[in-house]
Amino acid sequence: MRKTIREIDNNEILKTLKIDCEKCFGFCCVALYFSKTEGFPNDKKAGTPCVNLKADFTCSDHKNLRKKGLKGCTAYDCFGAGQKVAQSTFNGKNWREFKGLQNQMFEVFLVMRQLHEMLWYLGDALTFVSNKNMKDQLSIRIQEIEQLTKLDANSIMNIDIEKYRTKVNSILRMANEIAKDKIAKYKINNSKNKKNLKLGYDFIGTNLTDTNLIGANFAGALLIAANMKNTDLKGANLIGADLRDADIRGANLEDTIFLTQSQINTAKGDYKTRLPKSLARPAYWESEK
Structure with missing residues (x-):
């Protein structure tokens, strides 16, 4: 018997992948490596808080980032991984109060960000393909990645990211070929x-x-x-x-x-x-x- 494929609303998928910093604990300001040459406040090691990160997880220089040329800060997007890790994976626990979980939180955030990025591309592909078979394949991949994002912290850290990235890249290439055929006439005209x-x-x-x-x-x-x-x-x-x-x-x-x-x-x-x-x-x- 063929497995039932849940109909995916691509607009809803993409909506959930938008950043909501108020529900996050400044993961991008701590977990990431910063380089001043790439438009960040200073060079910093991964796992070290940014100099502008306040105690309430907001940025002390948020309104002046562009004026100061801190393009790295204004450009970064976690695809909503920050709030997912903060509110779902760790149920509202933050790394300042639960210091024993800090490293795990940061590692999970880095993995979650990659999973959410895959979901973004898969959801985006649904916006430009109309082929039923392709839509079904995209929906299956979306459901598969969604389930990974709901795992517990230890399980998320053990995900073989390259395995899933290879599978996602394969279907994205197929979707791209369909898109190219779709606009061929428009391109000529x-x-x-x-x-x-x-x-x-x-x-x-x-x-x-x-x-x-x-x-x-x-x-x-x-x-x-x-x-x-x-x-x-x-x-x-x-x-x-x-x-x-x-x-x-x-x-x-x-x-x-x-x-x-x-x-x-x-x-x-x-x-x-x-x-x-x-x-x-x-x-x-x-x-x-």
């Missing part, structure tokens, strides 16, 4: 007077405004300070792409594939930039004049 995108992954500082970016494969690409102003990126695969200081003012990213909030947080956009419904427009972007 909207590519007049545009240059073809060169092969490669290094587009640092490149002017791409006169290039056809519809359906572009930017997986893992370096788009640092690239000029993509007013371009159409419908169907473009941006998984793992580095968008730091990329100019996406006026660009259409509404139907891009595998785009995350942390990538958007590092780019330069404005009120004309079109984003997927699942992502928020950074408050520091240019507003309408």
Whole structure:
């Protein structure tokens, strides 16, 4: 007998993966390694609290992060892993009061963040595929990863992350191929007077405004300070792409594939930039004049 596949609401999945710092205990400010050269307050070892982390787990310099050039802080996104570990895995216990659990909490957070990242990409894939078989496969993977996030702390620490990442990457590649076929006609009809995108992954500082970016494969690409102003990126695969200081003012990213909030947080956009419904427009972007 075929196992019943639960229908997944991708909007609900993506909604649960948004950060809620008020329900977290500053895990990202403690568990992570910081490098000052990457836009953090100072160099710090993993497991050491940030100098700006207050006793109530809020940031003493939160309103001035951008002004001080602390882009690493404003860009980071845990995909909601922080509040999940704080409120679910450890039932509201915090690492300041339960010092014996500190290391375990931090390790669980790092694993949970990876699980939630997988859920984000799987949920995002559901937004652009209509094939019933593919939707079912994505739903099965989502349910599988969801169950892992509900395990106890010790079990989470023993998860073979690479095993599940390999399985997730495989299905994401298949979903991407379906997406490419879906936009093929659109690409042909909207590519007049545009240059073809060169092969490669290094587009640092490149002017791409006169290039056809519809359906572009930017997986893992370096788009640092690239000029993509007013371009159409419908169907473009941006998984793992580095968008730091990329100019996406006026660009259409509404139907891009595998785009995350942390990538958007590092780019330069404005009120004309079109984003997927699942992502928020950074408050520091240019507003309408």
